Amino acid sequence: MSTSSETEARAAAVPRPPARGTRLTLRAAALGRPDAPAVTGVDLDVAPGEILTVVGPSGCGKSTLLRTLAGLLPPLAGAVEQDGRPVDGPAADRALVFQDDALLPWRTLRANVELPLAFRGVPRAARREQAAAWLERVGLAAQAGQLPHRVSGGQRQRAQLARALAGRPRAVLMDEPFGALDAQTRAGMQELLVEVLHGTGATVVFVTHDVDEALFLGDRVALLGAGRLTAVRDVPRPRDRSAHDDPARVALRRDVLTSLGT
Amino acid sequence: MTRRVRPVRQGTGPRPAARYALRAAALAVALALWQVLSGRDVDLWLRFSQFPTVADVARAFAGRVTGPDYWTDLTESLTRILTGFLLAAVLGVAAGVLVARSRLAEDLLGPLLEVVRPIPAIALVPVAILLFPSNEQGIVFITCAAAFFPVLVSTRHAVRALTPVWEEAVRTMGGGRWRVLATVVLPGALPGVFGGLSVGIGVSWICVISAEMISGQYGVGYRTWQDYTVVDYPGVFVGMITIGVLGWLTSTAVELLGRRLTRWLPRTSYVPGARPRTGRPAAPVSPAATAVPAGPAGPAGPEPEEARDEHLVRD
Numbered sequence: 001m002s003t004s005s006e007t008e009a010r011a012a013a014v015p016r017p018p019a020r021g022t023r024l025t026l027r028a029a030a031l032g033r034p035d036a037p038a039v040t041g042v043d044l045d046v047a048p049g050e051i052l053t054v055v056g057p058s059g060c061g062k063s064t065l066l067r068t069l070a071g072l073l074p075p076l077a078g079a080v081e082q083d084g085r086p087v088d089g090p091a092a093d094r095a096l097v098f099q100d101d102a103l104l105p106w107r108t109l110r111a112n113v114e115l116p117l118a119f120r121g122v123p124r125a126a127r128r129e130q131a132a133a134w135l136e137r138v139g140l141a142a143q144a145g146q147l148p149h150r151v152s153g154g155q156r157q158r159a160q161l162a163r164a165l166a167g168r169p170r171a172v173l174m175d176e177p178f179g180a181l182d183a184q185t186r187a188g189m190q191e192l193l194v195e196v197l198h199g200t201g202a203t204v205v206f207v208t209h210d211v212d213e214a215l216f217l218g219d220r221v222a223l224l225g226a227g228r229l230t231a232v233r234d235v236p237r238p239r240d241r242s243a244h245d246d247p248a249r250v251a252l253r254r255d256v257l258t259s260l261g262t
Numbered sequence: 263m264t265r266r267v268r269p270v271r272q273g274t275g276p277r278p279a280a281r282y283a284l285r286a287a288a289l290a291v292a293l294a295l296w297q298v299l300s301g302r303d304v305d306l307w308l309r310f311s312q313f314p315t316v317a318d319v320a321r322a323f324a325g326r327v328t329g330p331d332y333w334t335d336l337t338e339s340l341t342r343i344l345t346g347f348l349l350a351a352v353l354g355v356a357a358g359v360l361v362a363r364s365r366l367a368e369d370l371l372g373p374l375l376e377v378v379r380p381i382p383a384i385a386l387v388p389v390a391i392l393l394f395p396s397n398e399q400g401i402v403f404i405t406c407a408a409a410f411f412p413v414l415v416s417t418r419h420a421v422r423a424l425t426p427v428w429e430e431a432v433r434t435m436g437g438g439r440w441r442v443l444a445t446v447v448l449p450g451a452l453p454g455v456f457g458g459l460s461v462g463i464g465v466s467w468i469c470v471i472s473a474e475m476i477s478g479q480y481g482v483g484y485r486t487w488q489d490y491t492v493v494d495y496p497g498v499f500v501g502m503i504t505i506g507v508l509g510w511l512t513s514t515a516v517e518l519l520g521r522r523l524t525r526w527l528p529r530t531s532y533v534p535g536a537r538p539r540t541g542r543p544a545a546p547v548s549p550a551a552t553a554v555p556a557g558p559a560g561p562a563g564p565e566p567e568e569a570r571d572e573h574l575v576r577d
Contacts, residue, residue, distance in 0.1 A: 070434050092436025102427040106449045106526035115445065116435040149528040167435055 021048035021203035022082050022093065022170040024069055029078030031061060031068045037076055038064040042229045044222065046171075051197070051204040051238070053218030055211055057260060060224045062207040066173045069205060070096045082171070092116060095169035097160050097177045103148040109135060109159040110144040116167030134162040137196060154185040161196060171203040179208070190216060194239050211256050215249060216241070223259055230259055314496040322496035323503070331485065336504065338480040342398070343470045343512070346405025347463055354410045354462070355455055358417025359447060375414065383408035383469045387476055401473040401481075408469035409462030413455065420454025421447055453527060456520030463516050467509045482508070 024046040032038035038061030046052045056062050067073040068080055071090040080087045082094070090096075095116070103112045113131040122130065135144045138158040143151050148159070157177055164172055177193075178186045190213060197204060208214050214221045219238050223230045233252060237243035293316050298304075300313040314322075326332040357375070360367040383404050390400030428446045437445065474483030486501030 067430075070430075072430055072433065090430075090433040090436075092434075094434060096430060096434040098427050098431065101425065102431045104428055104431075104445065104449070105528070106452075106524075115432070115437075119436045119441060147526050163431075163435075173434075 020168075020170055020201040021050070023048050023084070024171060024203060024205065025079070025081040025084075026065075026068075026075075027079040027081070029068070029080060030076040031064045031073065032076060033073075034076060037227075039224065039227055039229065040077075042078070044229060044232065046203055046205060048203055049201050050219050051206060051217055052220050052222060052232075053206045053208060053214035054222045054224055055208060055214040055256065055260065056224030058209060061227065062209075062224055063175050065224065066096065066175050066205060066207050069171075070094050070173050072096075092119060092167050093169055094171045094173060095164035095167055097157075097164045097172065097174040099176045100153065100156065100180045103156055103159055103163070105148050108145050108147055109140060109151070109155075109162075112148070112159060113163045113166050116163060120167065130166060131162075134166045135159070138162045138192060154181050154189060157181065157189060158192065161193065165196060165200060165202075168200075169202060171205070172197075174204065174206045176208055177206075178213070179210075186210075186213070193217070211253060211260070215253055215256070216244075221252075221256065223256060225260060312495070314499055318496040319499045319503070322494075323500045326497070326500050331480075335480050335482050335485045336508070338478075339470060339474065339482045340508065342401050342474075342481065343405055343463075343466050346402045346470065347409050347466045349402070350406045350409035350413055350462060350466070351459060353406070354413025354458065355417050355448075355451075357410075358414045358455075358458075359421055359443070359451070361414075362418045362421035363447070375411075379411050379415075383465070384472045384476075387473065390473075391477070397477045397479060401470060401478060404473045405466050405470045408465040409459075412461040412465060413458040416454045416458030416461070417451055420451035420457075423454070424450045453520075453524045456516070456524065459516050459520065460513060463513050464509065467505065467512070471505055 024044075026042045026044040029042045030037050030040040031042065042065070044052075054062050054065060064073065068075055069087070071080075071087045071094065074088075087094075103109070104115070107115070110128075110131050113134055114127045117127040117130055132141070132144065135141055138161055140151075140155060140158055140162065143155055143159075148156050151159070157180075160177065178189045181189060194217070206214070206217055215235055216239060218235050220232055220234055222232045233256070235252065236248040237246055243249050296313075297316040299310040300315040301317075303311040305311050357371065361371055361375070362368075386404055386407055387400070390403050394400040394403060424447065428450060429442050432442050432446050470481075471483035471486075474481035475487040478484035482501055482504050486498055486505070489495075489497030489501060
């Protein structure tokens with residue numbers, strides 16, 4: 001949190017087109033269901049266009065954090081803001097990508113991707129065209145007419161990504177989107193995500209329990225545990241596979257693992 | 263268990279024809295037995311002496327089909343059941359969705375529905391007579407009441423069982439209440455709804471026939487009862503057979519429509535207990551594979567339908 005100015009400086013340096021991203025802020029927020037608060041006292045500021053990854057053990061409230069940012073869950077205390085305005089419900093501005101099975105099974109991949117476009121009032125022909133373009137971009141042009149259960153888990157997640165981005169959201173909230181994939185598919189999906197996000201300028205909050213994934217993708221990584229947000233750390237050389245052995249990255253990885261208690 | 267074979271969807275030569283022949287033969291045997299028992303006036307404990315023979319019934323049938331009343335009765339009954347059933351489908355789905363999605367609706371409608379539900383629809387005849395100016399409307403009301411509850415209950419369950427992430431996904435795409443209803447709730451509940459509709463059409467027939475027997479002025483049920491009161495037993499059997507065929511046709515129509523609209527359901531790629539693909543092998547099929555019956559599937563159970571309904575699509 002103390003490093004947001006640094007992050008902004010870096011985000012500006014990264015060759016991204018004018019940021020369409022949005023600033024997401026949590027102030028002294030308590031999150032969860034009324035009878036069972038999952039996380040309390042959260043102060044977090046996600047800069048426009050930034051990729052923030054959130055790591056923590058299962059059940060630590062990562063999904064709750066994401067659903068609160070999406071507007072599906074009102075905060076129990078404190079404030080949730082988007083660009084300084086309180087978040088009071090879900091909106092097309094903040095797309096949510098789920099772990100699995102969030103595609104509507106009775107719609108083909110194309111029809112799923114067309115859905116947010118239809119909600120935005122895009123005319124049918126343009127919808128078709130844009131959906132095809134997005135599916136092409138995630139490498140699913142050939143599967144566009146398939147039903148979700150006919151394609152592999154990795155392909156479903158790619159379709160979900162296309163669906164989320166087709167609505168041109170200013171923030172993309174991702175809830176362990178690659179959690180159900182095998183290691184190899186997962187690495188491929190990470191690359192694809194970086195590539196596809198490039199040029200959208202969208203702010204990303206990416207929840208995962210995989211520390212390496214968090215360190216590869218995130219400009220910053222937030223650590224969640226024991227019902228609190230324990231730290232937010234800058235990641236050296238994000239989205240650079242060769243930085244894996246960078247001493248700074250190795251040190252950070254050790255720190256993160258230590259503080260997660262694994 | 264390892265010898266599950268993929269079903270062959272394309273024409274498999276003589277096999278479907280052979281199965282048809284088997285079915286026809288079973289029917290023929292039943293008819294022959296009936297003819298023998300009734301023709302010889304067999305009177306062991308069960309008494310067939312008064313029973314009309316198959317030939318009597320066939321003659322009566324031929325007479326009726328060419329007569330004026332048969333088709334009037336048929337269209338009367340069909341109009342009643344279709345009106346009542348369609349009303350029940352619309353009202354049942356609407357009420358089911360409402361009760362499942364809104365706590366207020368559940369509190370307001372729930373107790374009322376639960377009290378009325380156990381009352382057999384046919385017991386509503388006095389209510390229908392009091393409420394409606396004409397018999398006709400009363401019969402439609404009873405038919406509708408009969409089908410309403412199965413549709414309501416299965417819709418309610420189906421809506422409550424929807425995967426929450428579907429709704430969350432649509433809401434974070436900017437979809438409001440109505441979009442959630444149109445894009446998630448209704449299509450997602452469809453398999454369950456059709457379970458209710460299948461049950462409902464069956465109950466509807468029972469009630470339309472009973473109601474006609476009590477208060478109709480035309481209709482298959484009315485005619486059957488009339489024949490009984492004038493001791494025209496072949497006529498009674500003609501009525502029964504007509505009811506059977508109509509019931510079978512309408513429930514098949516509901517079933518087919520349901521399959522069509524829920525084609526997206528993931529189905530197993532094999533038919534449990536399906537016949538082997540090529541030439542009957544000498545090795546006996548393992549009992550486990552054949553024992554799985556193509557029996558009554560749960561209303562919403564997608565998989566066994568493949569087996570149960572194969573005669574509808576394949577043959």
